[in-house]
Amino acid sequence: MxxxxxxxxxxxxxxxxxxxxxxxxxxxxxxxxxxxxxxxxxxxxxxxxxxxxxxxxxxxxxxxxxxxxxxxxxxxxxxxxxxxxxxxxxxxxxxxxxxxxxxxLTLAGLSGAVLRKASLRGLRLREANFEGADLRDADLRDADLTGARLRECRFAGADLRGARLSADGLVAGNLRGARIDLPTAVAFAAAHGLQVD
Known part of the structure; x- marks a missing residue:
């Protein structure tokens, strides 16, 4: 025991x-x-x-x-x-x-965290709080960000190919300059009210 x-x-x-x-x-x-x-x-x-x-x-x-x-x-x-x-x-x-x-890192509280250039590849980050976090140039390939809170989170230069993001995260996070794949681009467009044919 x-x-x-x-x-x-x-x-x-x-x-x-x-x-x-x-x-x-x-x-x-x-x-x-x-x-x-x-x-x-x-x-x-x-x-x-x-x-x-x-x-x-x-x-x-x-x-x-x-x-x-x-x-x-x-x-x-x-x-x-x-x-x-x-x-x-x-x-x-x-x-x-x-x-x-x-x-x-499910449900982890990382608001305001500085994770610039961090390697978070393939990590489970479901429902984590990244509000205001700095994820610029971070490696987030294949990471699971489903349900994560990404308001005012910065992703410039980050690699999000293969990452899973909820529609809310695609709207709330600042994805300008991030590298994404085609499925994420389609999901991003849909989350912003665009009609993808």
Whole structure:
């Protein structure tokens, strides 16, 4: 039976360079903790706080961060592989150098996030909040943006070929200068009230 650490306070803890495997955390507070170089595998974090936490150069494989909060967290060169960040919220985090591979960001809060030139190819981004986000020059090929909130989101130079977007997203997002494929162009035209024959 898995041991769950619940409501623990790891604030200001120095846990840099540790390796965690199969650990579960519920409502734990990692505010101002030093987690640089942390390596996790098969861990679960549920409703945890990572406010001003240093997760730089950390690596996470098959780890779940569910409904967690990352407020001004340091994520420079952090790697997430086959992870889920379901419902997690990112506020004023530097995300440009984060590596996300086969990771689920469904319902994630990324409003105002700077993801310019980020590689988000093939990621599940369903119903994520990207309002006001900077996705210029980002690689979003084959990404699933169904139901994502894209109001005032900038896509200039972004590659959206094969991406799935809802009609609302095609209207709300600023797609000027984005690279799209023919099916998306047809969907874009239809979403804007044009009749495509």
């Amino acid at each position: 898995d041991i769950i650490e619940a409501d623990e306070d790891y604030g200001d803890a120095v846990l840099a360079g540790q390796r965690w495997e199969g650990r579960s955390f519920l409502r734990c507070d990692f505010t101002d903790a030093d987690l640089r170089g942390l390596v996790t595998s098969g861990c679960t974090f549920t409703e945890c706080k990572f406010d001003r936490t240093d997760l730089g150069d950390s690596s996470h494989t098959a780890t779940a961060f569910r409904s967690c909060r990352f407020d001004r967290a340091v994520l420079a060169s952090a790697v997430f592989r086959s992870c889920t960040l379901l419902g997690s919220v990112f506020v004023d985090c530097g995300l440009r150098t984060v590596v996300l591979e086969e990771t689920d």
